[in-house]
Amino acid sequence: MEIIYTIWLRSMKRFVRSKSRIFGSIAMPLFLLLFLGLGLNSVVNASSLGQEYVMFLVPGMVAMSVLFSSIFSGLQIIWDKQFGFLKETLVAPVSRLEIMLGQTAGGATTSVLQGLILMVFSVLIGLRIQNPVGFFIALAFMILVGIGFTAFGIAIASRMEDMTGFQLIMNFVIFPLFGLSGALFPISSLPAWLVPVTLMDPLTYGVEGIRFGLTGVSQINPVVCAAVVAGFAVAMTAIGAYLFRKISI
Amino acid sequence: MTIAIHVTDLTRRFGDLVAVDRISFEIVQGEIFGLLGPNGAGKTTTLSMLSTMLEPTFGTAEIMGIDIKKDQDGVRKAIGIVFQDQSLDEELTAWENMDFHGRLYRLPKEIREQRIDELLKLVELSDRKNDIVKTFSGGMRRRLEIARGLLHHPQVLFLDEPTLGLDPQTRNHLWKYIEILAKEKNITIILTTHYMEEADRLCNRIAIIDHGKIIALDTPAQLKDSIGGDVVTIQSPDTEKIATTLVAPWISRIESHDDEVRITLVNAEQHISTIVTRLNEEKIPITSISVHKPTLEDVFLSFTGKTIRERDADSKEAMRMHFRMMRH
Numbered sequence: 001m002e003i004i005y006t007i008w009l010r011s012m013k014r015f016v017r018s019k020s021r022i023f024g025s026i027a028m029p030l031f032l033l034l035f036l037g038l039g040l041n042s043v044v045n046a047s048s049l050g051q052e053y054v055m056f057l058v059p060g061m062v063a064m065s066v067l068f069s070s071i072f073s074g075l076q077i078i079w080d081k082q083f084g085f086l087k088e089t090l091v092a093p094v095s096r097l098e099i100m101l102g103q104t105a106g107g108a109t110t111s112v113l114q115g116l117i118l119m120v121f122s123v124l125i126g127l128r129i130q131n132p133v134g135f136f137i138a139l140a141f142m143i144l145v146g147i148g149f150t151a152f153g154i155a156i157a158s159r160m161e162d163m164t165g166f167q168l169i170m171n172f173v174i175f176p177l178f179g180l181s182g183a184l185f186p187i188s189s190l191p192a193w194l195v196p197v198t199l200m201d202p203l204t205y206g207v208e209g210i211r212f213g214l215t216g217v218s219q220i221n222p223v224v225c226a227a228v229v230a231g232f233a234v235a236m237t238a239i240g241a242y243l244f245r246k247i248s249i
Numbered sequence: 250m251t252i253a254i255h256v257t258d259l260t261r262r263f264g265d266l267v268a269v270d271r272i273s274f275e276i277v278q279g280e281i282f283g284l285l286g287p288n289g290a291g292k293t294t295t296l297s298m299l300s301t302m303l304e305p306t307f308g309t310a311e312i313m314g315i316d317i318k319k320d321q322d323g324v325r326k327a328i329g330i331v332f333q334d335q336s337l338d339e340e341l342t343a344w345e346n347m348d349f350h351g352r353l354y355r356l357p358k359e360i361r362e363q364r365i366d367e368l369l370k371l372v373e374l375s376d377r378k379n380d381i382v383k384t385f386s387g388g389m390r391r392r393l394e395i396a397r398g399l400l401h402h403p404q405v406l407f408l409d410e411p412t413l414g415l416d417p418q419t420r421n422h423l424w425k426y427i428e429i430l431a432k433e434k435n436i437t438i439i440l441t442t443h444y445m446e447e448a449d450r451l452c453n454r455i456a457i458i459d460h461g462k463i464i465a466l467d468t469p470a471q472l473k474d475s476i477g478g479d480v481v482t483i484q485s486p487d488t489e490k491i492a493t494t495l496v497a498p499w500i501s502r503i504e505s506h507d508d509e510v511r512i513t514l515v516n517a518e519q520h521i522s523t524i525v526t527r528l529n530e531e532k533i534p535i536t537s538i539s540v541h542k543p544t545l546e547d548v549f550l551s552f553t554g555k556t557i558r559e560r561d562a563d564s565k566e567a568m569r570m571h572f573r574m575m576r577h
Contacts, residue, residue, distance in 0.1 A: 006352040014340050084336035088397075091300055092353040093325035 003098040004105055007089070011073070011106025015113070025069050026117055029061040033122065036184070051215055058122045059138070059211035060183025063145060066115040067203060070146045071174055073107025074153015074240070077247075078160050090247075100154060100244040104237060107150030108143060115142045119214075130216045137222070138213030141229060145206035148233035151240035158243035181207045187219055202232040251278040253405055253437035254299070258308035261294050268294040270461035271308065276439060276454075278404075281431045283452035284441040285545065287560035291461040292441035293333060296407050299439070300330050313404050326354070329403030331394045333410045333441075337382050343369065343393050344378040347400060354401035361400075368396040372426065388419035395426065399436075406430065408440040412447060424451055443557060445545040457549060459560065464552045469545060476543040476551055477501045479517035481524065484509045484536040494531050495524060506556060508536075511547070 015022070037054030044053040080086040089099050116139075119127070129135050156169060180194075181203035190198060198204050209225035212218035218225070254276040261269040269291040276282045284292045297303035299310055301321040309316060315323040337346050344365060351361035369375045372392035382390065391411065398406060411427070412420040428451065430436050442448050448455050449469045457465040457472070465472060478501055485491060488505040495503060495512065499520055502513040514520055517540045528535055549557050 002355060003353065006349060009352075010338065010341065010345075010349055013345065014338075017340060083339070084332060084334045085338050086336075087302070087332055088336045088350070089353065091302055091325060091330055092350075093322040094353055 003094045004102040007099060007102025008106045008109065011103070011110060015106075015110045022114065022117070025072070026065060026114060026121075028068070029065040029118055030121055032064070033057055033061045033118075034125070037125075051217060054125070055127060055215060056186070056211075057184065058119075058127050059214050060181070060207050062115045062118050062122070062138070062142065062214075063181065063203060063207040063210050064178055064183055065118045066111045066142050066145050066206075067149055067178060068111075068174065069114045070107050070111035070149035071153040071156075071169075073110055074103070074150045074155070075157050075160075075166070075169075076107070077103065077154055077157035077244075078163055081157075081247075082162055086247075096245045096247070097241050100151075100241045101237075103154055104147060104150045104240065107153065108146035111146040111150065112139070112142045115146075127214065129214055134213045134216060136213070138210045141206055141209035141213060141225070144226075144229040144233045145203065145210075148202065148206075148229065148236045151233070151236035154240040155236065155243045158240070158247045177201055177203050180204070182219070183207050202228060205229045205232075252276070253278040253280070254282075254310065254312050254439065256299070256308075256310040259295065259298060259305050259310055260307035261291075261298060261303065262306045267461050269298070269305075272456075272458070272461075272463050273308075274456055274463065274466060276437055278437050279431060279435045280453045281427065281438045281440065281451050283448040283455040284439065284458050285443065285445070285448045285455050285549070286441075286458035287443055287557050290458045290560075292443075292458060293409055294461075295458075296330070296409050296439070296441060300328055300407055301325060326401070327403060328405045328407060329398035329401065330407040331391075331398045331409065331411060333413065335390055335394070337390060337394060337397075339383040340381060342379050342381055343374055343385070346382060346393065347397055350397045350400050356401060364400055364402075368399055372396045388415050388422070391415060391419070391423065392426075395423070399430070403436065405437045405439065408438060410441055410443070412442075412444065420447070427451055443561070445549070445557070449545050455545070457545075457552060459549075459553050465548065472545065472548045473543045476513055476547055478513050478515040478543070479540060480543050480547050481512040481514065481517050481521065481538065481540050482509055483512070483524075483528075483538045485528075485534055486536070487533050490531065490533055491528065494527060494533065497523075502551070504550070504554075506550075506559070511550065513543075513547070513551070 037057045041052060041054045077086065180198050180201045182198060187195060187198050187204065205220060205225040205228040208218045208220040209222055209229060212222040212225070252275050257273050258271045259269060260271050272295065284295060286292055294303065298305045299312065299317060301317055301324050309318055311317070312324050313327045315327060317324050341349065347365040347369065348361065351365065369378050372395060374389060374393055374396070377389070382393070385393065408427070412423055415423070427438060431438050440451065452469060454466065454468050455472060456463045483491060486508065488508060488510045491510045492503050492505050500512055500514045504511050521540060525538065546557065553560065
């Protein structure tokens with residue numbers, strides 16, 4: 001536990017110190033929320049959603065900020081590899097599992113914090129959370145999404161030498177995960193052939209779960225969402241830990 | 250005398266490249282031991298294996314009696330290491346980097362804090378302890394890394410090219426620290442370097458390593474004695490003719506490299522006028538001539554037939570070839 005805490009603590013220190021990074025990664029979902037949400041609010045037929053489009057969009061954007069910042073936190077390992085810091089941890093008498101879990105805990109925490117910051121902004125533009133329980137349900141989903149995708153980032157980072165593949169990951173992994181997740185539109189509005197693809201995206205269940213917590217409405221049963229997202233987090237942690245064990249520097 | 254490090258037939262291959270080739274040596278506790286050689290000779294690979302970062306292909310080693318293959322955590326606790334490339338977190342302060350290390354090695358809070366203060370004082374960084382490492386100069390970072398490597402009181406300290414890229418003043422400064430560490434704390438130090446003067450100044454014993462093999466191992470003084478005399482270096486546009494002209498029983502060896510000839514001989518001072526006279530007779534122009542006591546550079550030259558700088562260039566070329574082949 002000490003070691004996991006130590007590595008988590010480092011992530012926290014770096015997070016608090018990187019104001020520009022926090023702002024930079026919050027900006028994208030916030031702008032999307034403002035432009036798409038406010039811009040399309042009157043155009044999108046609200047009746048099928050059961051709520052205003054901008055409020056429909058809030059959980060999606062919260063999930064997006066958790067997704068992006070958790071994957072980046074996982075990919076942080078590549079920077080540590082390039083700047084040499086990873087060696088310092090790998091040569092210490094600690095197990096790789098502890099290092100990986102510490103990194104995951106750190107990444108999950110920072111990404112959830114980012115999601116919460118976005119939630120605060122959402123309240124400013126009119127989000128009304130139904131009840132405290134709903135908030136904690138959303139928080140639980142954010143934590144699971146954060147853990148799952150940080151571990152996912154670590155798994156990728158364990159196999160990458162440097163940042164040259166970053167654009168590839170951005171365009172072919174992160175963005176499709178986000179785009180297919182129903183963060184921007186209800187899954188039911190997609191053509192039938194695309195629905196199964198959406199249902200294979202773990203983020204879909206995260207978005208729906210957060211949406212259920214924040215607005216009380218979701219298109220997928222929240223219990224199913226919880227099971228899938230929790231399963232994803234566990235599976236990714238296992239895969240990430242396995243790949244990280246074999247990392248070489 | 251306790252044996253701190255015992256290496257037997259240690260070997261590492263990368264594909265068909267043999268980076269380290271069956272090296273064996275012993276290091277006594279409190280000794281400063283140098284691995285001297287050009288880039289790509291296998292120094293860092295050797296350290297990586299001894300610090301459990303890399304599995305040996307063959308052979309083994311014991312550090313303070315602990316087998317590097319059987320008890321990696323035991324070895325890791327016993328050693329401190331300063332890597333060739335920087336390994337600090339630039340976004341943390343000096344103190345936080347130290348604290349992180351102390352926690353990784355599970356030092357209790359009071360001991361951790363007391364030692365951090367002590368060590369930062371030793372490397373003269375106390376007044377900068379709360380500054381972010383990003384703002385530090387190369388020398389300061391190096392000092393911080395050495396302090397960090399000592400935090401858990403290792404019995405053996407590995408220094409991989411500790412003064413690479415530092416200015417002469419900082420280098421001198423660091424050498425003093427290293428000497429203090431070995432003398433006062435009885436820490437065994439194994440360092441790699443390709444600076445001859447560094448090895449000469451610091452090390453009790455030196456292993457000269459080339460192409461993954463130890464080609465000579467002795468004290469600096471004895472290595473230099475093994476050359477068999479003084480060295481006269483003549484620069485001239487016509488080096489080859491010099492080599493054929495100068496033949497005498499008192500010359501033990503004569504070699505030409507680029508635009509200079511190195512002559513090894515006993516009592517150079519007595520023979521220098523003879524050399525100059527002979528060359529004048531043959532009308533061979535002399536750009537400059539110098540006499541010096543043998544250095545480790547000369548030792549390296551006599552064992553490998555090349556200067557360490559020529560070898561550096563060789564190995565860079567070899568490395569380029571190697572990677573080119575890997576890519577195709």
